[in-house]
Amino acid sequence: MRSQLWGLYLREILRTFRNPFVLLITIVQPFMWLAFFGSGFGQYAKDLASVYGTSNYIEFLLPGVLSTSMLSVGMFGSMSTIQDKRFGFMKRILITPTSKEVIFLAKALGSATRGLIQIPVMVAAAVAFGVTFHLSALDWLAWTVGLLMVAIGFSSMFLAITASSTDWQTPGVVSNFITMPLMFASAALYPSSAFPAWMKAISDVNPISYSAKLGRTMVLGGSIDLQGLAVLALFAGVMLAIGYGVSARWLKVE
């Protein structure tokens, strides 16, 4: 199992680096959030430093944007699975002693790794926008692990939802359906304290909120939110287990 998992995982990573377009989109998309939304909305946030905890909105926004980016890497993962089905590669893999569960794990981990590529680029972009970081090595590690958990969780969720599909459009449709409520009903773009009760209820169980708050607390000078980290680990674990089971049963070969 280890050999197959390593082979398929490395294939995912190598294919990303050999497809400059995918790599560019992966990096540029969150960057545009910082550049356009951050610069535009940030002008109004300047006067609300008490609400945002900082007068530089990019400082507040960066952990939120990185968290929502982990949501979109899941979509790319399920698109690559559908591509494998449509081009027959899934059959090639499965006519070897490789199980469907291993394919799922490799895809989920590959997508999550793709998501992590965004972190250094986004941090560098934030520095260019005037953000200063005073994080310890442990803070960086905790933040990265938190983002990894979100990426694994959402990748697993996307893969489970699209396991039985061979339609190119499915990941996009699912993504459009899921992304907006998860992104806006979270603490990614603004504090959730003033949300209406129903939106706050969603935000309180939304992994993006936990991930955004985890990173934000540290960027704004706080310490590691271990409880938030544990919630994210639980989210990743549950989604991995669901995706694993769903793939074993319903992953379509072609």
Added chain:
Amino acid sequence: MSALSSAPSAPADPPPAIEVQGLTKRYGSRDRGVLALDQVSLRIPAGTVFGLLGPNGAGKTTLIKVLTGISDITSGDARVAGLDVRRDSLRVRARIGWVAAEVILDDDFSAWENLWLQAKLQDLRDWQERARELLRYFSLDDRRDEKVSRYSTGMRKKLEIALALLHQPSVIFMDEPTIGLDVATRRMLWEIVTGIHTEFGVTVLLTTHYIEEADALCERVAIIDHGRIIAEGSPNELKARVQADLVVLETANGLDPKMLSALPGVQEVRPLGNEWTIRVASAEAFLPKLLHAVPPEEVRRISVEKPSLETVFLDLTGRRLGQDEPMRDVRKFYMQMRRARA
């Protein structure tokens, strides 16, 4: 090339490479589903090139999917390389190779990287020497580090076969491997199939709807139609079953079939519009009588078919191979081309 040989020393009575008993595969529900395989029974001896000949939709690919563990079995038994396909699916897959109708490679990877991935999927440790020898055997060694998207169709096919051979399988499934290939590449592939069978001692199960391919390559052939095996034997045995020539006559207007049936030597007459397929004991003896009986202005075309697998299929089913669904073949071909260029 002896170092590449994977043929074990043959025991006195080797077990069959593939054994199928009463195999049924149904897609969908019992009342509204499609019966793709209907009580198929086959015994394929180890070390043979076995052909599965039939039109599109006959069940050839379904049988391969079932035997490779890609599709579930509805009922019946199947053993490959001595292992139960249902119970030992992963172990079966470690002992088989697969060559698809469409060339399926990772185009972002080089030939060597494709072999590396195959080795990982097969959980092989010391695969590099075997891979190097396979690349040499298929004359791909000087371009092993090039992205396979730059390869010609023939080179891609060779690499696909090399991938199928990397883990020294005892059975290779080739699902319509020459569909859509030009004549030269098809001939090259025939040589490769014969070569790997001899060189590596593998059992090859090849599906095709090309008569000449089955005739040229296969030691034994099973003819499949509507999910059922309707005949099985060596090409010569199958041809001997017909023991007749077929004369195909096309006329300007209709003819009285009784007149044709009454001619000496005629065994059977099958009309299809203004075309008549006449089964006779000997075409040489029959043709002068036919030309005497039919007015010259009525005759548009006459052709003679000596016993072949085509006439065997025609004799068994009343149809020609591919007669029903020519468009599916064209679609399959273009699909393959699109995938190859993607």
